[in-house]
Amino acid sequence: VTRAVRTLGRGGALAAAACGLVLLASGDRADAKRLSTPGQLSRWAFVEYATVARAKPSPKARPVGRLKLRTEDRTDELTLAVEERRGWVRVRLPQRPNGRTGWVRRWTLGPWHTTRDWVRVDKRRLRLTLVRDGTAIFSAPIGIGGRGTPTPAGEFYVRNRLVLDSPTGLYGPLAFGTSARSPTLTDWPRGGVVGIHGTNQPGLVPGRPSHGCIRLRNADILELGELLEVGTPVTIRS
Amino acid sequence: MLDTPRLARRCALAATACAVALGTLAPAASAGTIRYTAAPSAQYSVDNDHGILKVTFNTCATAGSTQTVGFTLDTEITGKTSGTGTFKVLKSDGGSLSFDPPTLTLAPGSQQTQVTVTVSTPTPRPQGAFFRFKIDPQNGIGIGEGPGVMIHFGCVLSPGPGTVSAQQAEPCPTTATARREPNKNDGKDGKDGNPTDGDAGKGNDDRQTPAPQPEQTTAASSDAPQTCAPASVPASAPDPTPAPSFSEASLSAPTAGVFASLASRQARGPARCVATPRRLRVRKGETTQLVITIESNDVAIRSAAVRVLGAGVHRTARTNRDGQAVISVRPTRTGRLAVQSDVCFGVDRLRVLGAKDASSGVSPAFAG
Numbered sequence: 001v002t003r004a005v006r007t008l009g010r011g012g013a014l015a016a017a018a019c020g021l022v023l024l025a026s027g028d029r030a031d032a033k034r035l036s037t038p039g040q041l042s043r044w045a046f047v048e049y050a051t052v053a054r055a056k057p058s059p060k061a062r063p064v065g066r067l068k069l070r071t072e073d074r075t076d077e078l079t080l081a082v083e084e085r086r087g088w089v090r091v092r093l094p095q096r097p098n099g100r101t102g103w104v105r106r107w108t109l110g111p112w113h114t115t116r117d118w119v120r121v122d123k124r125r126l127r128l129t130l131v132r133d134g135t136a137i138f139s140a141p142i143g144i145g146g147r148g149t150p151t152p153a154g155e156f157y158v159r160n161r162l163v164l165d166s167p168t169g170l171y172g173p174l175a176f177g178t179s180a181r182s183p184t185l186t187d188w189p190r191g192g193v194v195g196i197h198g199t200n201q202p203g204l205v206p207g208r209p210s211h212g213c214i215r216l217r218n219a220d221i222l223e224l225g226e227l228l229e230v231g232t233p234v235t236i237r238s
Numbered sequence: 239m240l241d242t243p244r245l246a247r248r249c250a251l252a253a254t255a256c257a258v259a260l261g262t263l264a265p266a267a268s269a270g271t272i273r274y275t276a277a278p279s280a281q282y283s284v285d286n287d288h289g290i291l292k293v294t295f296n297t298c299a300t301a302g303s304t305q306t307v308g309f310t311l312d313t314e315i316t317g318k319t320s321g322t323g324t325f326k327v328l329k330s331d332g333g334s335l336s337f338d339p340p341t342l343t344l345a346p347g348s349q350q351t352q353v354t355v356t357v358s359t360p361t362p363r364p365q366g367a368f369f370r371f372k373i374d375p376q377n378g379i380g381i382g383e384g385p386g387v388m389i390h391f392g393c394v395l396s397p398g399p400g401t402v403s404a405q406q407a408e409p410c411p412t413t414a415t416a417r418r419e420p421n422k423n424d425g426k427d428g429k430d431g432n433p434t435d436g437d438a439g440k441g442n443d444d445r446q447t448p449a450p451q452p453e454q455t456t457a458a459s460s461d462a463p464q465t466c467a468p469a470s471v472p473a474s475a476p477d478p479t480p481a482p483s484f485s486e487a488s489l490s491a492p493t494a495g496v497f498a499s500l501a502s503r504q505a506r507g508p509a510r511c512v513a514t515p516r517r518l519r520v521r522k523g524e525t526t527q528l529v530i531t532i533e534s535n536d537v538a539i540r541s542a543a544v545r546v547l548g549a550g551v552h553r554t555a556r557t558n559r560d561g562q563a564v565i566s567v568r569p570t571r572t573g574r575l576a577v578q579s580d581v582c583f584g585v586d587r588l589r590v591l592g593a594k595d596a597s598s599g600v601s602p603a604f605a606g
Contacts (some may be wrong), residue, residue: 022285048519073602076594107517110594111524161597175602180523182605195604212605230596 002117003069016094023225024203035081035089036233038188039118044157044231045109046075053102057088065093070158072190073177080157080179081108092157094179096186099154117227119158119196119234123151125135126206128196128214130227138227141206143199143215149184151212153196153238156180158196158230172198172218178234197221269472272373272384277308280559289385296540296559298393298581299333300494301362307389311351311373312342316491317380320345324375327407328386332394333359334368357389362396362491364582366535392537393581398495408437497545497578501586505576509584522549523593525568532557532579543580549590551571 036042047067070238071077071094075095079091088103118131123144145151160177167173175197182192188211196214198221199205205217216224253369273293276284286291293307323342327335338354359367498504520526532542538561546553550570555563567575575588582599 035558046596073600075598078594078596110519111526145605151431155324159596162602163597163599164601165599169601169603170606171604175604177248177604186604188605190603192605193600193602197602197604210606236258 001029004112005207017055021224022060029143032083033207038155038233038235039134040116041129042115042157042233043081043112044078044094044115044120044226045080045081046094047108049108051104053091053104053140055083055102058101060156061103065100067091067093067108069106071177072193072213073162075160075162076180077178078159080231080233081109085234092155093180094159096181096183098152098156098180098183109143115197115232117228117229117232118223119228119232121151121236123153123238125238126208128224130224132227138224140216140220140224143205143207143209145182145210145212146208149182150209151210151214151236152183154180155237156194156229158232158234159193160230161225161230167198167218168200168201172216172221174198174202176225176228176230179233180212181237185211191218196224208228242275247307254341258581264288271314272375273312275310275312277310279307282307292390293387293388294537296538296561298395298494298534298542299391300397301359301361301368301394301491302397304356304358305359307355309353309355309387311342311349311353313349313381314351315344315346315381316381318346318380319379321371321376321379323375323381327369327371328372329368331369332361332363332365332391333357333369334370335369335389341372344379344381346379346465348458350538352428357386357391358396361394363394364491364534365472366393366537380547390535390537392534392539394491395562395580396472396491396493398493398580415544423525425511426489454567464604482574492580493584495543495580497580498545498583498585499548500547500576500578504583505585507577507584509578509582509586511527511542511582512544512577512579512584512586514586514588519591520549520567520569520588521591521593522569522572525566528565528567528577528588530557530563530565530579531575532561534583538562539579539581545576545578547576547578549575551575 044194047069050069051067052063053065053067055064058166066076067079077094079094082090082092082101084090085107087106089109090101090103091099093102120129120131121142122129126142126144128140129136129143156179158176159179162175162177164171164173175195178194178196182188182193182194184193185206193210193211194214196216198218201209201213203217204219209215250470256264259540260519265398274286276293278284281297282293284587285294295305296550299305321344323344325337325340338359340355342351342359343369355371357369359366360465367390368390369384372384375381492498511532511534512532514528517529518526528546530544532539532544540557540561542561544555544563544565546565549572551567553565553601555565557563569575572590572592575590577586577588578584
């Protein structure tokens with residue numbers, strides 16, 4: 001055997017190493033599975049075990065964030081899945097900086113829930129559109145953050161649904177929390193979560209009156225509340 | 239640049255060298271010894287890597303029944319005189335062995351002999367049954383004893399309520415009837431209002447729910463008699479012990495096809511044979527797949543009945559060849575799921591948590 005290995009020589013070893021690298025690379029691509037395509041099919045799950053999200057699907061990879069069991073508003077935390085590979089899932093993290101993703105073990109999440117909805121927010125046209133299966137089923141004018149407190153752009157998701165006691169309050173009758181955070185209000189109570197909610201000042205919609213949240217008129221937020229579910233991807237375009 | 243034909247030639251050389259090396263290291267033919275080989279069967283697994291032939295039955299034996307194993311003995315006698323060999327039972331823990339033929343004639347040279355070993359397990363034993371034997375050849379014929387054979391049952395259950403006695407057993411009309419049809423309810427999710435759906439945490443299910451009848455653990459050899467009932471053929475041992483009645487035996491050992499009542503003494507404590515996933519969280523309103531492994535005395539038990547009861551769930555299933563039962567549950571309320579098997583007493587419990595909720599009535603603190 002030793003003689004045979006010697007006979008193979010450097011060329012043989014090089015060839016074997018190259019073959020191995022090619023096989024590894026193709027294996028990585030083959031076992032990756034895309035889990036979410038906004039507007040077609042997206043998967044989300046509740047967080048079953050608080051965990052550290054990592055930069056790569058490896059326990060030794062650099063930590064990039066955390067997934068907790070509860071949100072700031074005391075609802076159960078959930079996360080939107082992006083892709084899956086060898087027992088690891090890349091998820092969107094509800095933290096700063098906005099748009100960050102990280103890899104967590106599949107078993108730290110609950111069973112998959114699916115949605116075919118997609119919320120698109122156009123900051124230039126000041127409109128929110130709900131897309132289901134590729135078709136817009138709801139659209140309404142919105143108020144967004146002003147120049148000093150802008151609404152962040154990027155890919156996010158709906159984290160929770162809050163039914164409010166006083167419909168005439170600041171947030172109207174209904175509010176949805178998202179995974180987006182205000183890029184400027186870093187010391188805001190409970191982290192400066194960007195929400196989609198109603199308003200007690202409907203005259204300022206459409207416009208740029210908020211601190212980063214997305215405001216709808218109360219009739220619109222109630223109509224959206226009939227259609228929108230948690231876990232829905234949200235895309236905010238500037 | 240890589241020279242592909244040259245690389246292929248070198249690979250072929252390496253493979254040839256490897257094969258030659260392995261061939262050199264292979265053991266020489268065992269002259270003057272006895273080798274034991276078991277006939278293949280789905281009823282047991284065979285391991286003879288270390289010289290001793292280990293036959294492990296992957297189903298529980300039923301008390302009062304017999305199981306047969308067909309062996310092939312390869313003998314290589316170097317001497318010039320023939321002689322006899324008798325079977326020497328080294329260990330008989332939980333039953334008895336009988337051999338057909340009881341004595342072997344060992345002639346010089348190579349010889350193959352078919353032997354059928356009948357194992358009888360008269361009494362139920364949760365700790366299983368263990369046997370070991372070997373051939374004891376006549377002195378002076380130039381052959382050693384060899385390492386021998388081990389036969390292991392993970393558990394010996396009391397006969398279930400559906401088992402017929404030896405006198406009632408009749409030959410099956412066809413081979414297919416050797417296996418009983420499973421219970422029609424097996425594998426179906428119990429309705430929420432199922433009357434047997436007791437709360438496992440309260441333990442108010444006082445009935446002994448008969449499980450689907452187990453698969454027959456009959457003879458492995460083709461000429462063994464088959465009966466329509468689960469293994470209940472009387473032992474052919476010289477002094478067979480009659481099979482104990484169901485009520486007597488169920489007090490001290492589990493009964494085939496019967497789950498202990500959750501309120502009974504037998505259901506106290508954890509089930510030693512049941513392995514449920516520890517990291518699993520079962521939630522109200524969510525479908526969760528449970529993979530439950532049944533093992534007894536380090537033997538994965540095939541065809542064991544498994545029941546999951548409580549929190550709006552009542553499911554039964556049987557284990558596969560790896561001793562695993564896959565049961566999907568969707569609890570309708572919080573509480574505890576009781577997981578038990580007919581292989582052992584005790585109950586394994588899983589907590590059913592409340593459903594996750596992403597809605598709340600608290601006032602948010604959004605950026606606004």
